[in-house]
Amino acid sequence: MNNMATATTSTSTAYFTTDAGFRTMGSAIGTAITSVNLIKTSDTGQINWTTVLHPTTQSTVSGYEVYRFNDYLQSTSPVYIKIEYGCGSYAVGYMGLWITVGTGTDGAGNLTGNISQRVAIASSAIDTNTRTSYFSGDVNRLCFVLWPQNPANMSSQWLVFGIERSHNASGVDTGTAAHIFWSSATSPFGSCQYLLLGTTTNFITPYVSQGWYCSIPPSGGGSLSPNLYSYPIKSYNMYETLPIFNFVHFAGTDFATGSTFSITGYDSVSRTYYVPGMVNTNAGYFAFTGAPLTTALLMRYE
Amino acid sequence: MSAFSISINSDCSTDANFRAWITVITNIMATAWVQTSDTGQINLLTVTHPLSIGNVQGYQIWRMNDSLQSTTPCYLKLEYGASTSSSATYPGIWVSVGTGTDGAGNLTGSNGIRIGLSSSAGNTGGTIKGSIDINRVCMYVFYGNVNTQMLICVERTHNTSGSDTSTGIMCFLNSYVSNTTSFSCIPSVVTTSQAAWNFAMPASLTSNAWGTNIYTFPIRTWGQGETSPSNQLFVHYPSDITALNLIPITTWEGTTRTFLPVGSPYAALGYGTTVAQQAFAIRYE
Numbered sequence A: 001m002n003n004m005a006t007a008t009t010s011t012s013t014a015y016f017t018t019d020a021g022f023r024t025m026g027s028a029i030g031t032a033i034t035s036v037n038l039i040k041t042s043d044t045g046q047i048n049w050t051t052v053l054h055p056t057t058q059s060t061v062s063g064y065e066v067y068r069f070n071d072y073l074q075s076t077s078p079v080y081i082k083i084e085y086g087c088g089s090y091a092v093g094y095m096g097l098w099i100t101v102g103t104g105t106d107g108a109g110n111l112t113g114n115i116s117q118r119v120a121i122a123s124s125a126i127d128t129n130t131r132t133s134y135f136s137g138d139v140n141r142l143c144f145v146l147w148p149q150n151p152a153n154m155s156s157q158w159l160v161f162g163i164e165r166s167h168n169a170s171g172v173d174t175g176t177a178a179h180i181f182w183s184s185a186t187s188p189f190g191s192c193q194y195l196l197l198g199t200t201t202n203f204i205t206p207y208v209s210q211g212w213y214c215s216i217p218p219s220g221g222g223s224l225s226p227n228l229y230s231y232p233i234k235s236y237n238m239y240e241t242l243p244i245f246n247f248v249h250f251a252g253t254d255f256a257t258g259s260t261f262s263i264t265g266y267d268s269v270s271r272t273y274y275v276p277g278m279v280n281t282n283a284g285y286f287a288f289t290g291a292p293l294t295t296a297l298l299m300r301y302e
Numbered sequence B: 001m002s003a004f005s006i007s008i009n010s011d012c013s014t015d016a017n018f019r020a021w022i023t024v025i026t027n028i029m030a031t032a033w034v035q036t037s038d039t040g041q042i043n044l045l046t047v048t049h050p051l052s053i054g055n056v057q058g059y060q061i062w063r064m065n066d067s068l069q070s071t072t073p074c075y076l077k078l079e080y081g082a083s084t085s086s087s088a089t090y091p092g093i094w095v096s097v098g099t100g101t102d103g104a105g106n107l108t109g110s111n112g113i114r115i116g117l118s119s120s121a122g123n124t125g126g127t128i129k130g131s132i133d134i135n136r137v138c139m140y141v142f143y144g145n146v147n148t149q150m151l152i153c154v155e156r157t158h159n160t161s162g163s164d165t166s167t168g169i170m171c172f173l174n175s176y177v178s179n180t181t182s183f184s185c186i187p188s189v190v191t192t193s194q195a196a197w198n199f200a201m202p203a204s205l206t207s208n209a210w211g212t213n214i215y216t217f218p219i220r221t222w223g224q225g226e227t228s229p230s231n232q233l234f235v236h237y238p239s240d241i242t243a244l245n246l247i248p249i250t251t252w253e254g255t256t257r258t259f260l261p262v263g264s265p266y267a268a269l270g271y272g273t274t275v276a277q278q279a280f281a282i283r284y285e
Helices: A019-035 A151-157 B015-029
Strands: A005-013 A060-068 A080-087 A095-105 A111-115 A119-122 A127-138 A141-146 A159-167 A173-184 A187-196 A247-251 A260-264 A270-274 A295-300 B002-007 B056-063 B075-082 B091-098 B115-118 B127-133 B136-143 B150-158 B164-175 B179-185 B233-236 B247-250 B256-261 B279-283
Touching: A005 A019, A019 A060, A019 A080, A019 A127, A019 A141, A060 A095, A095 A159, A095 A173, A111 A187, A119 A159, A119 A173, A127 A295, A141 A295, A159 A295, B002 B015, B015 B056, B015 B075, B015 B127, B015 B136, B056 B091, B091 B136, B091 B150, B091 B164, B091 B179, B115 B150, B115 B164, B127 B279, B136 B279
Parallel strands: none
Antiparallel strands: A005 A127, A060 A080, A080 A095, A095 A111, A095 A119, A127 A141, A141 A159, A159 A173, A173 A187, A247 A295, A260 A270, A270 A295, B002 B127, B056 B075, B075 B091, B091 B115, B127 B136, B136 B150, B150 B164, B164 B179, B233 B279, B247 B256, B256 B279
C-alpha cells in the first residue's frame, strides 16, 4: 500500500482527572486513527471532544466513534470499527476502551451484520509521566500500542489492539474475515477473534480465543546469525489461519525497545516492525504454564 | 509411497530377538531410502544383544533418494541398542539427522543433535506402523503399548504449495522415556533440539468437530523461526477421532492425505500446553 502510515501520540499515561485530560487523551487516539488512513463514518451521536465530560465512575462509557476501512474490499466485505471511550473497570480515572467490529452500521452508531465481541481493554496503573503511544495503519488495517514504555508498570499499563483482513497464501488480503487482536491489563493473556465477513455463516460467533495463537520454542531464541527470527501469530477459527501481519512475537532478549526491524513474512514481503516496549502478551496458549522464554511484541510500523 | 503395519517385538533379551526388530526396521527403510556405504554399520547376522542399559550395539545410515538429495542431502543415522530405562532387555534407538557423512558413520551438519528413544517395557508384542517414501519416513515402532512405542518422523520442509523445499529437514520424535522432541536440520545453520512439538490448540475447547468436519492441528518445529507444518503428523483432541480408523486430512494447500490416528492420549506433546490431553495421527499412505 502506498498510503500506509504511522502516528504517535504523547499524553499523560492512561490517567485522567479532568474533562480536559480525558478529551486530550481520547481525541489523540481518534486523530491518530484517521491519520493512518481509516475513515471516520458519518454516524450520528459520535463523541464531541469539545464538550464531552470525563467519566467519574468505573466501567463508564462517555462516547464513541465509528471508523471503517477504505480499501477495495470495503464495498463487498465491509469492516466497521466502533471505539467507545471511557473509564475502565479497574479504577476511576483509568482509561478504558471498548472496541467492537461489525460488517455494517445503522448510521446511528449501532453496528450491524456479523458483529465481534465487544472488546474491553483498560489500564490498571497510574503513571502521570508523558508516554508515547504508537499507531500504524492503512486503508485496510490498524494496530496500536498505547502507553507501553513505563518500566515500572510494564504489564499493567499498555493497551494493544489490531485489526486486519485475512490473507491468502500470497499474503494478499481476502474478504473472508477480519483478524482482531487485543491485550491489556484487563485482558492480560491477550485474546483474538476471527470475524467472518460478508454473508458467510460463522460457525463460532463470537468465538474468542484466550491467548494469541503463537508458539514460541521452549529454549533458545530467534537469533541464528546473521538473522533474527520472530514468531508469527495466527487466529483460530475451527483451524488455524495464515499469520497476521500487524504483530509478531519475539524472544525478549533478541530485540531492544525502540528498535525498528524489517521482517520478511511467509509471503516473502518485507515489512517494517517496531518494538514499542517489552509488551508481553504471553505468546498464546503455550505460555500459561510458564514460558522459559521472555516473549514480547513487535508491531507493524510503516 | 507405502504404508506398513508389521508385527515387531520389543525385546533385546537374545541375539535373535534383538536382530529381529532391527531387521524389520531395516527392511522398511530399504523400501524407499538408500543405505549408505559408510563403514562400520551394523551386521545383522553377527550383532549381539546389549547386556547393559543404554548400550549401543551398532548403527545404520540411510539417505533420502529424492531429487533434492543431490543438492540438499538428508542422512538419517539410527543407532540400535538397549533402553536407558530399567532393563537392558528393553530396546533403545538413537536418532540423528545430518546433511552429510564422513563415510565412517559420522554425520556432518547435524549440529550434534542425537536424540535417544527408549522403551520402558519389553516383549509386549506390537507392531510397527507408518509410511515411507523416498523423501520421508514416519514410523511408530513397538506400537501398542505406551511404555514401548517410539515415533520417528523425518521429512523435508515444504513450501506453501506443500512441495518439498531445500530449506531443511524436520524431525519429530516421541517415546515414553524421552517424551516429545523435535528439531530441524538446516544446512549451515546452528539449531538446537526442543522438548516439544510446535503446535497450538485452543485451551477452551475439548473437541474441534464443526459441522461435518473435524479439524486437526498442524505441527511444526523451530529453526529459522518456525518451520513449515509437517505433512506426516497432526495433533487432534483425543475424543474427536477413533484410534486406528483411517482418516483423510486435507492440508493448507488443498491436498488430501490418509492418516492413521494412533490414540494413546498424551498430556504434553506440545510445549507447556494447557489442553488436558492431545493425541496424534501419522501419515499412512
